[in-house]
Amino acid sequence: MRLLAVKRADPEQGRIEEMCFAREILEPEDFDLEADLATLAYLDYRYMTPYERTEAFMLAYQKWYAIKQRDSRGRVGRRVQRAHLSAWPDARITMFWRARQHADALGVPYGRYIIAAMNKASDDGTSELPAPNQLYSDDVVAHVSKQLAGLFKSGTIPLLPRDCNPRFFSENYTGDPVQRGALDAIEADIRKTGKVNQAARLARYMRESRLISEDEARCRLGDDLVDAALGERLSNPVRPDQPLDEGVATRPGCFGYYRSTPNTMCGSCPVVTACIERSAVVDRVLLERYGTLDIRGLRNREGDRKRKQRERDRKRAGMTMTLQEERRVLRELGNPKLKQKRLKAKERRDGKKAKKQEVPAPEHGGTKSESQPELEPQPQG
Template sequence: MTEALFGLDTGQDDAARIMNRWIKNEWQAVEAALYRGKWFDYRFMNPVQATYLYAHEFVKAYKLAFSVNIDSEQARFVKPLDVERMFVEPEPKQDEPEKAFRKRAASHKMRTVGIWRGRMVADAMGIPYSVYLELAFHWTLRFWQQRHLPRPQQLYSDLVVDRATIGWEERQSAELFYSTLPQYKNGLYQEAMSMMTGDDSLEGSVLHAQNQHHEWLFAQCENRVNGHELLAQLVFHDQVLPLEKVKARLEDHRFEHFLSFANSEPIIQRYS
């Protein structure tokens, strides 16, 4: 059983308290707009939960970069960020000069805010955090001339965002990116559809995310030579795309061709 990551169970009340203490009001105001464009796995998280997840991915990406660029043996001992204390105010150490404490506290806040801002950038791009951080470290280090690795606040420069955008587009052509969260399974989609009463009350939450995910999947398959095989995988194997939507999109002869792959084995693996 996989160990739960710290912070992903943060409730709405605690999230609001953390945001009010650490995050500028204007940044908080942007969060609502990010929900409908961020990567699908994160659309059911509050911003603090998502930031904790980004922080965990940052630690993994940092250790990998340390292993490749500095010391593979020491990489496992490196701790670039204490995720559990990310939103905890530092306290003075015994006999620590006030000036040193203020500097340490400021550094802590800068690092935490850097994690938050980096997560917001990845959300605005609609890219999984692991992919964004891999690309961000790669392109930052291409022009890096310092002895230490980049800090969180140094991973969303204009250059990084520009190159990461290109890298994300290229990655999509090589890997099949989609969500396997229960919220995107066909069964839940059918259940949500059956509950519709004509008032569109569900359209702003689960159904909106599901419908956008379906459109994403159609776009992922559209320009691939094995598009019908992929559609069959998504419908019959992964069960994240409703059969009736595929039928509505395809002409009769193309739909018959698609159905011929119904019992085929998956031909491409989801990104990991």
């Protein structure tokens, strides 16, 4: 594939190709929230691009789907597994993208989000595990938010895993927005811990995980608490140094997804100029390839043109059915049960449509679209 080949040859050019690939598949509104989601996502994901986060969500979904599908003999259920997001059809990529956006809006690890959603389906008596587009309905998101809020509060889900991105380690601190956000979350987590346990909690962050330096801790939390933390007995081994090269860029995950609309975080971002330049590069590449930035509209028009051409070809050939309809009729002639199954499925669909039509519309305002998550961050810590 072109995308994978470019990423192997030049990682920086690969990020541009990732953005082009997403713009070719997704609707424009699917990108509107990325700048905000970059500050709401689980801390360890915030250096990842939206494409990388979606691929991580896809891999987590495949992993837990296979685990949940184990039969009574312990064998993993059969299901297509793909190592790269770009290997999926366009419709499935869109599903994974939107489901990942809802997980980011809650600020939770993807595995935890998927497990909670699948457990809800099992508790509801559903025989099949949810597909990606069934992971972000209103009731699923509300259930996941309620379930995981308690895990964050109890500390079962840590602010950062022990094997987190090395850019969060104190020896690699440069003061970029993602690092400052992590330190703010650590400070808030310590302050809302009971006074008796604050020193032990700070010792874990400062001396074991080494996510905050002693100087930063004294500046934020005071000398008394830091002195008490230095006297605490450690229960886990100290993480060794993992310094990064000086040339490693520290850009937020939304880099290149610039928005010019008012009241966004883009205006105060320290790398906004480079972000605008990256966005312009992507626009230029897409214009060279397609001659327009409305790629979805272009593909829809091309699909309509081909469909009408097929209809004209059938009429000229005297065909009354499409090839798909002809194959279906032949299958049902050989197996009458297939026809009965299709008719029952049609009755169920018609019944659902009738129920939806009976539900009165709300008097004031409309309902929230399932494809756009509400930007309410899950309290971490």
